[in-house]
Amino acid sequence: MKKEFHSKGTYVRLLCYLKPYWRRVIVILLLSIISAFVAVLPIQILGIAVDEIRMADRHANRNVETTHALSLPAQKANMSGDEPVLKKKYSIPVAKPLLKMSGYIHNHWFLEYNYIMVTLVFLASGFLVLHAISSCISLAHGYITSELGQRLVYDMRNQLYGHIQRFPLSYFENNKTGDIMSRIMNDVNSLEQAIVGPVITFITDMFKFFWIIYFCMKLDWQLTSIVLFVCPFISLCTYSFGKRIRRIFRSLREKTGDLNALIQDNISGIRVIAGFAKETEELERFKHKNYENYFLHVRILRLVNTLRPAVDLITETGAVAVICLGGYKVLQGQLSAGTFVIFFPYLQMMYGPITGLTRFYNQVQRAIASTERVFEALDTPVELQDAPDALPLPVVQGFVEFKHVHFMYGKDKEVLTDINITACPGQMIAFVGPSGSGKTTLTKLLPRFYDPVKGDIFIDGYNIKNVTLHSLRKQMAMVLQETFLFNDTVRTNIAYARSDASDKDVEYAAKAANAHDFIMQLPNGYYSIIGERGVKLSGGQKQRIAIARAILANPRILILDEATSSVDTETEQLIQNAIYRLIKNRTTFIIAHRLSTILHADRIVVLENGRIVEAGLHQELLANNGLYKKLFEMQFDTQEKIKPKPETETGEDMKNPEPVIDIEELRQTMEW
Numbered sequence: 312m313k314k315e316f317h318s319k320g321t322y323v324r325l326l327c328y329l330k331p332y333w334r335r336v337i338v339i340l341l342l343s344i345i346s347a348f349v350a351v352l353p354i355q356i357l358g359i360a361v362d363e364i365r366m367a368d369r370h371a372n373r374n375v376e377t378t379h380a381l382s383l384p385a386q387k388a389n390m391s392g393d394e395p396v397l398k399k400k401y402s403i404p405v406a407k408p409l410l411k412m413s414g415y416i417h418n419h420w421f422l423e424y425n426y427i428m429v430t431l432v433f434l435a436s437g438f439l440v441l442h443a444i445s446s447c448i449s450l451a452h453g454y455i456t457s458e459l460g461q462r463l464v465y466d467m468r469n470q471l472y473g474h475i476q477r478f479p480l481s482y483f484e485n486n487k488t489g490d491i492m493s494r495i496m497n498d499v500n501s502l503e504q505a506i507v508g509p510v511i512t513f514i515t516d517m518f519k520f521f522w523i524i525y526f527c528m529k530l531d532w533q534l535t536s537i538v539l540f541v542c543p544f545i546s547l548c549t550y551s552f553g554k555r556i557r558r559i560f561r562s563l564r565e566k567t568g569d570l571n572a573l574i575q576d577n578i579s580g581i582r583v584i585a586g587f588a589k590e591t592e593e594l595e596r597f598k599h600k601n602y603e604n605y606f607l608h609v610r611i612l613r614l615v616n617t618l619r620p621a622v623d624l625i626t627e628t629g630a631v632a633v634i635c636l637g638g639y640k641v642l643q644g645q646l647s648a649g650t651f652v653i654f655f656p657y658l659q660m661m662y663g664p665i666t667g668l669t670r671f672y673n674q675v676q677r678a679i680a681s682t683e684r685v686f687e688a689l690d691t692p693v694e695l696q697d698a699p700d701a702l703p704l705p706v707v708q709g710f711v712e713f714k715h716v717h718f719m720y721g722k723d724k725e726v727l728t729d730i731n732i733t734a735c736p737g738q739m740i741a742f743v744g745p746s747g748s749g750k751t752t753l754t755k756l757l758p759r760f761y762d763p764v765k766g767d768i769f770i771d772g773y774n775i776k777n778v779t780l781h782s783l784r785k786q787m788a789m790v791l792q793e794t795f796l797f798n799d800t801v802r803t804n805i806a807y808a809r810s811d812a813s814d815k816d817v818e819y820a821a822k823a824a825n826a827h828d829f830i831m832q833l834p835n836g837y838y839s840i841i842g843e844r845g846v847k848l849s850g851g852q853k854q855r856i857a858i859a860r861a862i863l864a865n866p867r868i869l870i871l872d873e874a875t876s877s878v879d880t881e882t883e884q885l886i887q888n889a890i891y892r893l894i895k896n897r898t899t900f901i902i903a904h905r906l907s908t909i910l911h912a913d914r915i916v917v918l919e920n921g922r923i924v925e926a927g928l929h930q931e932l933l934a935n936n937g938l939y940k941k942l943f944e945m946q947f948d949t950q951e952k953i954k955p956k957p958e959t960e961t962g963e964d965m966k967n968p969e970p971v972i973d974i975e976e977l978r979q980t981m982e983w
């Protein structure tokens with residue numbers, strides 16, 4: 312299923328996730344432009360202040376020399392700034408309007424104060440106001456951007472999870488759970504890292520870059536040229552490092568998926584590990600995988616940490632060149648001190664976008680490595696889809712037919728060959744046969760977990776391929792060999808099939824499943840949390856919860872897969888009674904290795920190597936003298952024969968009898 316992706320295509324596809332939020336994108340872009348413009352201005356104010364102070368200084372020095380030669384009014388005029396002694400040359404672009412404004416303020420409101428002081432206070436206030444504006448914009452910008460980023464992650468994660476849920480079972484059989492989780496959790500995050508953060512920063516940076524170049528060119532084109540000359544070296548350096556980082560990052564993602572899979576596997580199988588005292592080996596295995604992760608992380612960090620000083624070295628070289636040439640120009644009177652001073656912050660601001668540009672490239676490439684894994688999952692076809700003209704299956708009676716059904720997993724060999732079975736409503740059909748004969752596979756075809764490769768299955772005359780999956784599965788319930796319960800309350804687990812069930816419904820279902828009594832002994836009764844996969848319950852208790860769940864679902868068709876294979880005789884009796892109630896009036900397909908549990912089946916189908924070799928009633932099959940008889944005798948010899956007892960006798964025979972419940976009575980009480 313591996314597919315080749317192209318970075319550009321992947322990126323364009325990623326950008327499409329922004330489509331529903333285009334208004335927000337425009338707002339973010341506008342804020343980016345404004346913030347880029349505003350960010351440049353405070354530095355200019357700094358430069359103007361330096362020039363003003365310097366000019367005042369020179370002016371004062373000159374006054375000391377000439378005070379005695381000037382009349383008092385002339386001195387006042389000088390200090391008031393009405394008639395500047397030195398002719399001002401505005402090398403900084405915003406200097407002229409700002410100084411005019413400060414002159415106006417001084418002349419109209421603060422004439423008695425020193426002109427330079429008024430100008431400095433005015434410039435400092437301007438500096439503060441611009442910073443405040445810049446901070447407000449950054450705040451709004453950051454708020455909207457991060458919200459949008461998380462929104463995209465939310466959307467994509469929903470989409471991926473929804474898609475993965477509809478995958479054929481084979482996908483989950485062939486892929487590690489930890490890896491699937493890693494795609495849903497870690498890789499999806501890359502959407503934010505690939506689009507929102509870098510793209511927005513990139514756009515803002517580009518605006519800033521050209522805006523600063525424009526200013527710097529106006530200030531001094533020669534110094535600007537030095538800065539621009541250094542830029543390609545920075546790009547080259549970060550690009551080559553980035554390429555290596557990206558390659559390592561791709562392996563890191565895979566290794567993280569492997570590590571997740573190992574953790575998931577080991578935590579689920581912790582009892583097996585403890586049971587076989589394999590903790591030390593498992594720790595070693597974990598250490599090995601963890602070391603691979605650690606090693607790749609370290610390699611990435613090493614590269615990143617080398618990159619930073621390398622870039623710094625290049626930028627510092629540029630700065631030194633600017634200091635030499637700039638200093639020379641100041642001494643020559645070709646450049647004001649203020650301009651020289653502000654050139655350095657601008658220099659940093661100019662290099663910022665250049666390193667940012669390559670960082671952007673690296674970030675995007677790294678994120679694309681993750682995104683490709685997400686798209687790979689999203690592009691995996693949902694094999695079992697509703698037919699285009701599929702109709703909902705109406706409420707059925709439960710007449711089931713398998714007609715010439717063949718099936719194979721993959722393309723290796725047929726697991727089921729020419730299966731023909733007919734089940735009338737309310738009948739119990741039992742599948743018997745040696746291990747690996749295809750019993751479980753046969754029951755998986757009914758809810759369409761897999762489709763036959765040949766032949767068809769009908770329910771009440773409807774071909775199950777032509778009805779919607781949802782309506783088909785709604786009419787069935789399964790009690791499987793491995794009972795799966797959610798880490799939630801007993802109540803939630805029982806009501807899983809019918810979320811609208813009342814407490815009364817749940818309780819009646821539990822009583823019918825012989826589960827009520829043990830539930831009441833749990834610390835919080837029906838509201839007790841049963842742990843992951845129901846670890847706080849015994850095998851028999853879990854099965855009874857599963858039966859209660861099936862009873863509450865009230866399906867027309869039931870699939871029972873060796874529901875009593877792992878419990879003691881006493882519990883089996885309880886479970887058997889629960890099952891008898893459950894299967895009454897439903898078409899039931901049951902797989903049981905203990906043949907004693909299916910002696911009363913309406914039809915016993917005997918499978919061998921995926922073929923039906925015998926079918927009929929228990930007595931007929933015994934008389935046949937075939938495989939069934941052989942299996943039956945083998946069991947008779949090796950295990951105690953367990954006869955199903957009528958419900959009325961059950962309670963008396965047991966050490967800890969549970970109340971026997973009449974299902975008909977229950978049915979009348981419950982509003983089903």
Ligand SMILES: Nc1ncnc2c1ncn2[C@@H]1O[C@H](COP(=O)(O)OP(=O)(O)OP(=O)(O)O)[C@@H](O)[C@H]1O
Nearest residue numbers: 484720721726744745746747748749750751752753
């Ligand atoms: N997901 C799968 N992918 C590939 N082969 C499979 C898969 N599941 C089962 N098989 C193979 O299909 C054959 C039938 O398996 P199935 O589980 O249906 O047998 P079974 O009769 O239910 O066995 P048992 O009684 O031991 O549970 C076996 O050879 C098995 O190895």
